[in-house]
Amino acid sequence: MARVPSNDQTDTPTWQECSQALATMFQPHEMVWLIDRTYNAESETWLVDIARLNAQGRWMHQRYRYDVADKTVYFRGENPLSESDLAELRKTGTPFQR
Numbered sequence: 001m002a003r004v005p006s007n008d009q010t011d012t013p014t015w016q017e018c019s020q021a022l023a024t025m026f027q028p029h030e031m032v033w034l035i036d037r038t039y040n041a042e043s044e045t046w047l048v049d050i051a052r053l054n055a056q057g058r059w060m061h062q063r064y065r066y067d068v069a070d071k072t073v074y075f076r077g078e079n080p081l082s083e084s085d086l087a088e089l090r091k092t093g094t095p096f097q098r
Contacts, residue, residue: 014039018046018066021073023098026052032096033089035061044068050096051081051089059086 015037026032035049046066054060063076081089 012039014044014068015046017068017071018048018073019097021066021071022048022050022064022096025073026096026098033093034096035089035093047076051086051093054078061085 018037030052033051035051036047037049038047039045040047045068048064048066050062050064051059052062059081060078061081062078065074065076066072067074
């Protein structure tokens with residue numbers, strides 16, 4: 001479940017913008033795990049996968065797209081995380097940095 005980014009450009013200004021935009025959707029002390037992030041230079045978008053608790057208290061794998069030009073976050077869907085995927089994230093995953 002825990003994946004390494006396919007093109008690590010996390011020190012770029014566009015990643016900083018993206019992570020700040022995503023962070024506005026999270027509660028201040030909410031635990032959020034970063035599963036994957038990929039930058040597409042052609043479309044100037046970040047594809048970001050995270051894990052977080054939903055309103056019913058279930059861990060979900062959520063997918064987002066951040067459009068750099070529009071400075072907009074789009075929700076792309078979610079799926080429940082299995083107990084084994086959650087255990088792996090807790091062992092080897094990366095907490096989302098705000």
